[in-house]
Amino acid sequence: MAEEILRTEHLNVGYGQHVVVNDVEIKAFAGQIQTLIGPNGAGKSTILKTLIRQIAPLSGKVYLRNADVYTLSEKQIAQQVSVVLTTRPNVELMTCRDIVCSGRYPFTGSLGILSAKDQEIVDESMELVRVSDLAEKDFNNISDGQRQRVMLARAICQQPRLLIMDEPTSFLDIKHKLDFLYLLGNLVKSRQIAVILSLHELEFAQRFSDTIYCVDNNVIDRAGSPEEIFQGDYIEKLYKVEHGTYNVLFGGIETGAVTGIPRVLVLGGGGQGIPVYRKLQRMGVPFAAGVLSESDVDYPVAKTLASAVVTVPAFAAVTPSSAEKAIELLDGCGKLICACESFGPQNEENKRILDYARSHNMLVEKESMENAFKRS
Amino acid sequence: MEKRRIRYTTCFIALGICLLVLLVLNCMIGSSRIGISTVLNALFHPAAGETATGIIWNIRLPRLLTAALLGGALAVAGFLLQTFFGNPIVGPFVLGISSGAKLTVALTMIFFLSRGIVMGSLALIFAAFLGSLLSMGAILLVSNRLHSVAMLVLCGVMIGYICSAITDIVVAFADDSNIVNLHNWSMGSFSGMDWSGVKVCTVVVLAGFACAFLLSKPISAFQLGEDYARNMGVNIKRFRVQLILLSSILSATVTAYAGPISFVGIAVPHLIKNLFGTTKPLIVIPGCFLGGGMFCLLCDLIARTMFAPAELSISSVTAVFGVPVVIWMLLTRQKKKN
Numbered sequence: 099m100a101e102e103i104l105r106t107e108h109l110n111v112g113y114g115q116h117v118v119v120n121d122v123e124i125k126a127f128a129g130q131i132q133t134l135i136g137p138n139g140a141g142k143s144t145i146l147k148t149l150i151r152q153i154a155p156l157s158g159k160v161y162l163r164n165a166d167v168y169t170l171s172e173k174q175i176a177q178q179v180s181v182v183l184t185t186r187p188n189v190e191l192m193t194c195r196d197i198v199c200s201g202r203y204p205f206t207g208s209l210g211i212l213s214a215k216d217q218e219i220v221d222e223s224m225e226l227v228r229v230s231d232l233a234e235k236d237f238n239n240i241s242d243g244q245r246q247r248v249m250l251a252r253a254i255c256q257q258p259r260l261l262i263m264d265e266p267t268s269f270l271d272i273k274h275k276l277d278f279l280y281l282l283g284n285l286v287k288s289r290q291i292a293v294i295l296s297l298h299e300l301e302f303a304q305r306f307s308d309t310i311y312c313v314d315n316n317v318i319d320r321a322g323s324p325e326e327i328f329q330g331d332y333i334e335k336l337y338k339v340e341h342g343t344y345n346v347l348f349g350g351i352e353t354g355a356v357t358g359i360p361r362v363l364v365l366g367g368g369g370q371g372i373p374v375y376r377k378l379q380r381m382g383v384p385f386a387a388g389v390l391s392e393s394d395v396d397y398p399v400a401k402t403l404a405s406a407v408v409t410v411p412a413f414a415a416v417t418p419s420s421a422e423k424a425i426e427l428l429d430g431c432g433k434l435i436c437a438c439e440s441f442g443p444q445n446e447e448n449k450r451i452l453d454y455a456r457s458h459n460m461l462v463e464k465e466s467m468e469n470a471f472k473r474s
Numbered sequence: 475m476e477k478r479r480i481r482y483t484t485c486f487i488a489l490g491i492c493l494l495v496l497l498v499l500n501c502m503i504g505s506s507r508i509g510i511s512t513v514l515n516a517l518f519h520p521a522a523g524e525t526a527t528g529i530i531w532n533i534r535l536p537r538l539l540t541a542a543l544l545g546g547a548l549a550v551a552g553f554l555l556q557t558f559f560g561n562p563i564v565g566p567f568v569l570g571i572s573s574g575a576k577l578t579v580a581l582t583m584i585f586f587l588s589r590g591i592v593m594g595s596l597a598l599i600f601a602a603f604l605g606s607l608l609s610m611g612a613i614l615l616v617s618n619r620l621h622s623v624a625m626l627v628l629c630g631v632m633i634g635y636i637c638s639a640i641t642d643i644v645v646a647f648a649d650d651s652n653i654v655n656l657h658n659w660s661m662g663s664f665s666g667m668d669w670s671g672v673k674v675c676t677v678v679v680l681a682g683f684a685c686a687f688l689l690s691k692p693i694s695a696f697q698l699g700e701d702y703a704r705n706m707g708v709n710i711k712r713f714r715v716q717l718i719l720l721s722s723i724l725s726a727t728v729t730a731y732a733g734p735i736s737f738v739g740i741a742v743p744h745l746i747k748n749l750f751g752t753t754k755p756l757i758v759i760p761g762c763f764l765g766g767g768m769f770c771l772l773c774d775l776i777a778r779t780m781f782a783p784a785e786l787s788i789s790s791v792t793a794v795f796g797v798p799v800v801i802w803m804l805l806t807r808q809k810k811k812n
Binding site for chain 2: 172173179180181183187189191192196197201204208209210
């Protein structure tokens with residue numbers, strides 16, 4: 099069992115008389131990432147602010163390695179806990195190295211002068227987070243991605259047992275989000291740091307967390323491993339998603355289906371159907387999805403976007419009877435789009451549907467979808 | 475790292491030399507010109523009974539020493555306030571803190587003078603300190619509600635105007651005999667300093683400077699913002715109180731001796747930060763102290779000699795030099811934002 103670094107007991111967080119989250123029970127372990135997720139305004143930041151003593155708890159206790167944090171001195175806490183906050187430091191004439199150096203603050207003497215050893219730790223931290231080349235650059239003249247990495251180097255340089263981060267990836271593009279979390283993941287393991295962070299990006303929360311805490315309705319609604327949290331339609335409920343669905347397997351969103359009588363049948367399979375489904379959805383054209391095995395990649399998307407789906411069980415070949423059903427639908431709407439490039443033993447029967455459409459002049463080319471379904 | 479150390483050292487040496495040159499110039503130039511050899515002679519042999527020695531030791535030295543010390547104090551006070559508010563465009567003058575001190579000093583002076591009691595330096599400093607704290611309190615009340623620095627500065631200027639207006643009224647109703655002195659002082663001037671004043675001023679200012687220097691570490695943490703500073707182990711409440719008390723006592727001392735002096739508190743820290751290329755308080759605080767001293771020596775030299783025998787108020791000269799710096803700063807900040 100990993101070492102427990104932080105534990106809260108019956109912690110109520112909020113401002114003044116106003117309780118934002120009740121009865122918070124969070125535990126952080128060395129070498130693990132604890133992630134808070136939940137809708138905007140649920141109180142993720144309020145919890146984090148309480149943990150770093152930015153606001154006082156309304157009641158309850160926070161224990162840092164079994165010591166009540168309110169019995170520890172500022173310095174004792176600073177030597178164990180470092181932070182990366184959402185607010186960007188408003189500094190002038192400071193190089194990135196200066197910023198990282200500030201992480202050594204709790205370990206320096208009364209004038210804050212860094213020893214040779216401190217300097218070494220600074221260099222090493224910058225190396226680890228791969229920002230050494232930014233050392234002499236002005237902190238105000240680097241990109242958001244670089245800035246966040248510098249702030250991480252700063253936090254690492256503080257040699258914390260616990261690292262707390264409030265939405266560290268919010269302003270980064272996809273590459274930098276991945277880079278940042280990947281780096282973090284490695285650091286956490288190699289240095290055995292306990293991490294508590296809040297994330298908006300569910301797909302990252304699912305992949306990088308050891309434990310996820312879902313904050314909603316003034317409580318921690320659920321806590322558990324990513325596998326326990328990303329199950330069924332819990333995420334949609336947590337975020338009260340109305341217009342669309344969250345695909346827990348792909349970690350991606352789909353917008354809601356266009357309802358109505360299908361105007362076209364799409365022959366899909368092997369992932370080739372998805373772009374066509376999405377395009378039709380954007381154009382506002384209700385459609386039916388043609389015979390798909392329930393284990394097909396296209397299937398979950400077709401299920402959320404199409405107004406009708408003809409299916410066969412997982413790993414089964416398309417049967418003549420299901421093809422008949424599809425042809426029935428096709429007769430109803432009079433148009434077919436074929437997203438499949440090739441046919442094999444599994445979807446032999448789909449080819450029959452295509453031939454049928456061709457002979458009845460019902461085939462619409464993928465490229466001419468716009469013209470075929472112009473809004474009238 | 476090496477490069478930086480060289481830059482810091484060169485800048486400090488240059489500032490030191492400039493300060494020395496200005497000190498000597500201030501000894502030489504005045505209503506009667508004194509040659510450099512006489513000045514040096516007088517400085518090293520104070521007992522010699524020449525007129526020049528008298529002028530230097532009784533008039534010029536006390537005046538230039540207070541100008542240098544108070545200029546330094548003002549620049550450091552400005553830097554502390556800028557740290558407190560997290561913005562380089564605030565200073566003791568624009569926030570109305572100098573004017574608050576001016577008001578309480580004028581009131582106590584008139585009160586005691588009308589009863590025939592001459593106030594000592596410490597009592598004046600204390601009165602000014604109270605006034606500074608009152609203005610500071612008003613500013614803090616306002617700053618809790620306003621979250622824009624422009625509004626904060628505007629309020630500071632308003633508070634300054636109110637305090638100045640009341641001071642003017644009080645001065646207008648004061649006894650004739652007091653008015654001349656009081657009027658000069660309330661416009662800002664380094665004239666009429668004596669050695670007993672210099673002694674008190676030196677002790678207070680150097681103590682304030684030392685305290686500010688010892689706050690270098692939390693100031694450097696605070697530059698990253700309050701939340702990061704707290705995480706680095708700074709006791710924020712205590713630190714804020716220290717900043718307020720220290721900047722108030724420093725600017726109060728200036729006002730008690732020389733009246734309100736404008737823009738030194740903003741212009742000098744900005745010049746020093748850019749000269750050294752850093753905001754590290756360990757460097758900037760001593761830099762500001764030297765730079766403020768230089769700035770006020772230069773301005774006082776001009777104030778004394780430009781239209782001699784008439785003397786300009788020190789504030790008009792510091793404004794002429796300080797305001798362009800402040801405008802330059804505003805413009806470059808705007809450019810950075812875009």
